Amino acid sequence: MSSVNSSTSDPFASCTSPSDTVRKGVLIMDACPVTAMGIKRVLTQSCGLTAPVNYVQNLAGISQCIDSMLPKLLIMDLCGEKELMLDGLRLLAHLHDSHPLMKIIVCTDFSDHRVLELLVSSKVSGILLKQEPVLALAQCVTNALSGKPQWLSPRAKLLLSKATPAYPSLTARELDVLACLFSGQSVSRVAQTMHRNIRTVSTHKRNAMVKLGFHNDSELFAQGTWMAKVGPVVCH
Secondary structure, rough: OOOOHHHHHHOHHHHOOOOHOOOEEEEEEOOHHHHHHHHHHHHHHHOOOOOOOEEOOOOOHHHHHHHOOOOOOOEEEOOOOOOOOHHHHHHHHHHHOOOOOOOEEEEEEEOOOOHHHHHHHHOEEEEEEEOOOOHHHHHHHHHOOOOOOEEEEEHHHHHHOOOOOOOOOOHHHHHHHHHHHHHHOOOHHHHHHHOOOOOHHHHHHHHHHHHHHHOHHHHHHHOHHHOOOOEEHHHH
């Protein structure tokens, strides 16, 4: 499979067939091709990986490429250009259920401790911020591929240490509902989108609000704006 965008912006070769990459390849998702190229360089030069490395620029590309190549390792930002951060979290929840053997590392610019807390609870293999040294990514990759417990970068640990952990894990359905709500849909519209009845959607919404510490809709949409953040503009 080729990159989601045109081949001219794809620093890597197109995805190969499943028989060539079953649990061996690496998939990188980042809106910026330059960042993705840097990640690939770390994988090959610092980590010594020789497995195929493929690249997509948005969340939709992850699902499409995973279906064809079944990578052993996914290194991703939380969202691509103009994509909701919540969409990245919900994708992580679905990938954890559908591809439990795949290792996932999140490398992102989102430094809000609330986002990091949700990432910790998502059970990804590693979490680091893009501003950190190359060594951090190399350590994270090595840790993930060796099957060790979740790895947090020094900066991620520091940011989390300043806050009291408050958020238990959100289910995939709860994240689906939140993403729809923050995209401007009403509860009834969300029910239609998800092919669920309104009562079920309302239950998911209520459970998510309880976990996040919101008592009513006003608090959810006034204080929960951090969940509606979108991805960065693609670098050139």
